[in-house]
Amino acid sequence: MPNERRRKIAQNSLLLKSFPQDIQDMILSMSSWREYDRGETLFLQGETAQAIHIVTDGWVKLYRIAPNGGEAVVNVFAKGESFGEAVAFRGHAYPVSAEAVTSCEVMRIPSVALLEAMRKDPEIAVSVLASTFAHLHSLVSQLEQLKAQTGPQRVAEFLLEHCEQESGSCVITLPYDKFLIAGRLGMKPESLSRSFARLKTVGVHINRNHAAIDDIELLRDYSETDPVETWHKAQ
Amino acid sequence: MPNERRRKIAQNSLLLKSFPQDIQDMILSMSSWREYDRGETLFLQGETAQAIHIVTDGWVKLYRIAPNGGEAVVNVFAKGESFGEAVAFRGHAYPVSAEAVTSCEVMRIPSVALLEAMRKDPEIAVSVLASTFAHLHSLVSQLEQLKAQTGPQRVAEFLLEHCEQESGSCVITLPYDKFLIAGRLGMKPESLSRSFARLKTVGVHINRNHAAIDDIELLRDYSETDPVETWHKAQ
DNA sequence: GGCTCCACTTGATTATTGTCATGTATCGCC
C-alpha cells in the first residue's frame, strides 16, 4: 500500500493543509491507518471519541439512529475529508455512528497529537476551528435544503454539488448507492427514483450509476426556483 | 441597565464559563453590548464575521434564505447562549442571518479578543471548540428529527426539551411565537396547529402560550415510537 | 442459454403536509 499517497491525501485535507510542515510531520508520525470493508463500523454513537478521522480512500457515512428506530444519514465523506474534530478534544461521546459504505482506508489522528500541536502553535487551533466550521456550514446547508426545498430540488442540488463544471453539460458518476443517496437527502429510495424521473424534464438522464446533465445552468435554475412556479412549468 | 447582571450571564455561558477569571475579565473589557428591538437584524448571511455573540436577554433567531426564497430557521437562542464562534476567526462570511425575535440584549466579543486569549492560554481553544461542538450537536439532532420523525413527533420533542422535569405533569410557557416555533421545526404554522391538536390524544393541551402536559413519560413515549405504530394507536 | 439474485423502477393507494380561504378570539385603542 503506497504510504506516500496516503500522506499526500492527508496533508491536502482541509484540516491539515494549512499546518506548518514540521507539525504536519509530527501529527502524521503519531497517526495510524486502517482499512475497512464495506459495511464495517468505525465507531458507534455514544462511544467516547479519542481520535479525528481523515478518509484517504473510499467513502464513509455518518448516521444517527433516532429513538424511534429511523436512520438519518448526517453526511457522507469522500477521500480527503476529515470528521470528528470538535468531538475528540474533550473526550465527548460521538453524536453519530460511522460506517464504511465502500471498502475504504482511514487515518486516525489521536486527539492528544492535535492537542500537543495546538500547544506548540496556537494558530493550529484556528485551523481546527476552520475545519469544524466547514462541517457546521454543511449541516446548515442540509437543514436549509430539508426545510425549504422539495425532493427533486434537493436531488438537483446534490447533482450540482458533485459536478465540477459551472455550466454546459456533463456526466457525473454517482458516488455511492442510490439507497444511500436517498438517505443523505432525507427521502426513501422510491422517492429518489421518482425525483430522477422528474428531472428528465430539465435535461437529466440517469443510466446505471451515471447521471448526464444536458445543461447545468438549467438545472441550477430548477433547484433555485420557487416550488410553485416549478409546478406550473411542468404543465 | 444593571451591568453586573449582564456580566454574570455572559460569564455563565458555555463559551466563557470554563475560562480563568483573568481571561474572562480581559474578554469582557474588550466586548460591547447592544440592545435590539424585535425584528431588528443583527447581521445578514454573507457579511464577514468579526465578532462572537452572546445573548444576555431576549431571543435571537438564526435563519437562512434559500435561493428559492424559502426561509429556514436554523436555531433560536435564549439568554446565556452564544453563537458565531467558528465563523469569526478566519473572517469567514456568516452562513446565516440573525434577527431579534423579541427585544433583546446581545454582547459582542470581537474575534481578536478571543484570538489573543487563545494565544495566552491554548486551553481556551479547547473551550471554544467545545462550544462549537455543542452547536454541531444541535444541528445533528435537528437533522435527525427532520429526517426521521413526523411533524407531531418533532413538536412533542420540542415541548420535552423545554420542560424541566423528567416525569409527571407540567405546564410550560411557549418561549416565542407559534409562527417561529413552526419555522424552527420545519413546518408551516397551520401544520403546527394540527400537530398540537393531535397531541391532545397523548395528554397535551395548549392554551394561549401555555402548554399543559399531563404525563411527560407518555409524551416521550409518543415521540420515540415508530410512526406506523403511532398511527395504529390513534385509531 | 437460462437461472437467480440484486438493485432499482414503476404503479396504485394512503398519509402527511402545504395552500388558500374563512372563522374566531384577544388585545390595544379611541
Add this chain to the structure above:
DNA sequence: GGCGATACATGACAATAATCAAGTGGAGCC
C-alpha cells in the same frame, strides 16, 4: 362598548412523499 389589527384555528383541496406490491433488467453463475 365598538373597532380593527393580529395571532391562531379549522376546513377543503392539491400536491408531495411514504408504503406496499409488482415488475424490469443487469450481473454473476451453473
